[in-house]
Amino acid sequence: MVAPAAACRSPAPASSLRRAAMVVTRSFTPLRLRRSRRGALACAAALTQDELKKEAAWKAVDYVESGMVLGLGTGSTAAFAVERIGNLLKDGTLKDIVGVPTSVRTYEQAKGLGIPLATLDEQPNIDLAIDGADEVDPNLDVVKGRGGALLREKMVEMASKKFVCIVDETKLVAGLGGSQDAMPVEIVQFCWKYNLQRLQNLPEVSGCEAKLRMDGDKPYVTDNSNYIVDLYFKNPIKDAHAAAKAMEGMEGIVDHGLFLDMVDVCIIAGKGGVEVKERK
């Protein structure tokens, strides 16, 4: 089942960007590990962050149907979804899946699991993308890219009819930038200091500290041969749409980790259970 080209998302019109998304909680499922009331308490308390990530990932795979073209996300949460898809293909529950990986890492994992793969050039119309996030705000706008895969993720997820984001509850923030951890920006290598300075001084992200991401004693290089500047905020970004627009207008900035108006469904696994939130 391949989505028609018209079904792929296009950037939201400027007028709708500042409107708060309507987000509804569609369902709340107690954790799968709960078997009895007594057991439930014991299990929930014992769940690690990785187990919560797996809960969210497995729930997202319920959206996968045979015949779909899938965007395969990157990161520790998405890896659980990729593994699950591989296993369901192996045991015959799923058939005729084609995966479009969002990083070399995910390509290697999916290939190892025997998932048939294609590039975005070969499969530009994706039915469903499943991926993790670093921060999720109440509108289901997210920060992505702490694993360095933001550019390919954004390309694949923009080309997807539906984007299901999977997180554990530690990723929830009141406003993007609020975790006081990195908001990544992918930049060209050429004169990177010039762009780092410009990012640091950009009024729309005022007050941030910009740092070149390192890999040991060398700059970190993305799958696309670019560098990453991580922006650290003391307070949440005031207007994420304005910040995104400002960065998109800068020469040498390839892309940024603000994924706005993109997530259709967010699956959040917490100690109490798994919550499914939908953007309407």
Ligand SMILES: O=C[C@H](O)[C@H](O)[C@H](O)COP(=O)(O)O
């Ligand atoms: O570049 C990495 C991706 O955007 C990841 O989806 C994101 O960093 C979340 O990763 P994790 O699931 O490992 O927390």
